[in-house]
Amino acid sequence: MHVTIEDAHKAIEAARAKAVELDTQMCIAVVDSGGNLKAFYRMDGAWVGSIDIAQKKAKTSVFFGMMTGQIGQLSQPGGPLFGIEHSNEGLITFPGGIPIVDQDGEMSGAIGVSGSSVENDHAVALAGASTVGATELPAHPWRT
Template sequence: MHVSYEQAETAIAAALAESNKLGVQMCIAVVDSGADLKSFVRMNGAWVGSVDIAIKKAKTACFFGMNTGQIGQLSQPGGPLYGIEHSNGGLITFPGGIPIVDTDGILIGAIGVSGSSVENDHQVAKAGVDVIGLTDLPEHPWRT
C-alpha cells in the first residue's frame, strides 16, 4: 500500500502551514512506500541545495522505517550503522525525515523536509505526518 496523492498533498499543506508559522522557507518531499517521489514543493526563497536533501531524507526514512535523526544516532562512529549514509546512493542521517505509517502499522511512505535548522525541519515534517499517519511508530529491532 502506498500513500495516496491526496494524502501526500494533505501532508504538504500541513507542512507548509507549519513552515509559515515558523517563518522559514522549506523544501518538502513525500515519497510512497517504494521511496518514489509522490509530491514535492519548494517554497519561494528555499535553498536550491535543500531540494536534494528533502528528497533524500524522505527516502532514507522510508528505506529504514525510522526517523532520519534516529538513524543518525545509530550511525555515529562505533555505532551499529556507522557508514550507512554511503549506501543506497547516499542517505541523510540527521533530523527532518519521518516515515508515514497507517493505522494498521504499515509503512505507506515518508516525508522529508529541509531548509532550516534540523529541529525546525523535524517539526515541519512531523506536522505533515500528523495529519495523515501515525507518529508513534511500531517497534523496530533497531529502534531504541
C-alpha cells in the same frame, strides 16, 4: 500500500503551514513506500540545495522505517550503522525525515523536509506526517 496523492498533498500542506508559522522556507518531499517521489513542494525562497536533501531525507526514512534523526544517532562513529549514509546513492542521517504510517501500522511512505535548522526541519516534517497518520512503526526488535 502506498501513500495516496491526497494524503501526500495533506502532508505537504500541513508541513507548509508549519514552515510559515516558523517563518522559514522549506523544500518538502513525500515518497511512497518504495522510496519513489509522490509529491514535492518548494516554497518561494527555499534553498536550491534543499531540494535534494528533502528527497533524500524522505527516502532514508522509508528505506529504514525510522526517523532520520534516529538513524543519525545510530550512525555515529562506533555505532552499529556507522557509514550508512554512503549506501543507497547517499542518505541523510540528520533530523527532518519521518515515516508516514497508516491506520494498520504499515508504513505507506515518508516525508522529508529541508531548509532551516534541523530542529525546524523535524518540526515541519512532524506536522506533515502526523496529519495523515502515525509517525512511528509498531515496536520491532531492530528499531530503537
